[in-house]
Amino acid sequence: MTDAAADDRTAYVAIEGGRVVEARSRAPGRARGELVFTTAYTGYEESLTDPSYEEQILTFSYPLIGNYGVREERFESERVHPRGVVARELTDDVADWLTEEGVPAVDHLDTRDLVTGIREEGAMECGIAAGPDATPEVAREELERCVAMSDHTDIGEQVSVPGRETHNPDGDGPRVGLIDCGAKGSIVSSLLERDAVVDVVPYDATVADIERTDPDLLFISNGPGDPENFEAAAALVDEYVGSLPIAGICLGQQVVANALGGSTEKMEFGHRGVNQPVRDLRTNRVVMTTQNHGYTVAEPGDRLEVTQVNVNDDTPEGLESDDLDVITRQYHPEANPGPNDSLDFFDDVLELAGYETERGATGAPKTT
Ligand SMILES: NC(=O)CC[C@H](N)C(=O)O
Incomplete structure (x- = not known):
């Protein structure tokens, strides 16, 4: 792998409370939102297109997401709604879809630890930086710009x-x-x-x-x-x-x-x-x-x-x-x-x- 390729895969997740977790970029960009998790082991296309996830970062607790592809018939709306996506392992199908949609996604991090943290501390604010320009500071900047769910009045x-x-x-x-x-x-x-x-x-x-x-x-x-x-x-x-x-x-x-x-x-x-x-x-x-x-x-x-x-x-x-x-x-x-x-x-x-x-x-x- 060249240095440039390694950089393209860089990603950081900054979590309320100060922790920054390193991950692998699967769809580049910056994102911020309320970090929540779903325990659903199937239905990732439905979840990702569910408008109820607007302004949230969705973590899948099930480790492998994307194993039966991506089909529009299963979409619940015309676009992806979570601001960002976190999983232990995303397939290329899902990563390509999220890249096309411009929704940052990361994998290769300890989602069990993340989910346990959310269960103990509650839903948390979170910032993501993924791809060539990702640094811990950028992820922290995103986290700082987070708006509480109830303040998204529109x-x-x-x-x-x-x-x-x-x-x-x-x-x-x-x-x-x-x-x-x-x-x-x-x-x-x-x-x-x-x-x-x-x-x-x-x-x-x-x-x-x-x-x-x-x-x-x-x-x-x-x-x-x-x-x-x-x-x-x-x-x-x-x-x-x-x-x-x-x-x-x-x-x-x-x-x-x-x-x-x-x-x-x-x-x-x-x-x-x-x-x-x-x-x-x-x-x-x-x-x-x-x-x-x-x-x-x-x-x-x-x-x-x-x-x-x-x-x-x-x-x-x-x-x-x-x-x-x-x-x-x-x-x-x-x-x-x-x-x-x-x-x-x-x-x-x-x-x-x-x-x-x-x-x-x-x-x-x-x-x-
Ligand atoms: N699926 C929904 O309609 C979610 C309702 C509401 N936004 C909540 O989080 O409780």
């Missing part, structure tokens, strides 16, 4: 559609107003698969915008950052609760809780993975779920009942009100990547708008 604008997009206008199912706070493509697909008409509207849609689409149901999507920064979506919930059924996934659950008298808080290191056990308190049934969140509902408020909880830490995983026709989930029932145990959430949601689906779906085809 994060919705970075991930939402710019204007309304209507899918399946002639569908037989209910008309869903999907508030796009950074929606995963397979949430839209899961609704379309059940023949709903879906109007995807921007995260800051107003009551006047919603009136123009005249929905049968309001659906608040997943999304990045602090749910308290999605005030417009909360205002819609406040306006329509009791007159329209309301559903939400992940950030959607948090926004609905905040709008209806509850509260949210930041978790220490969140839930990110594909084997999070959730118990339904009404049926006592446990399902395995896909998750990606760093905030949680702290108090559901008086109007919502906690109907599902995380088996590991008892945090609220499902909120419902039979009187108000509200149903939300903290995990990702669209299940991309799987497991597929909770797909019938979409049947339950459409039923709130008076529509009977065939049920029994085994996985949603993608729109992207």
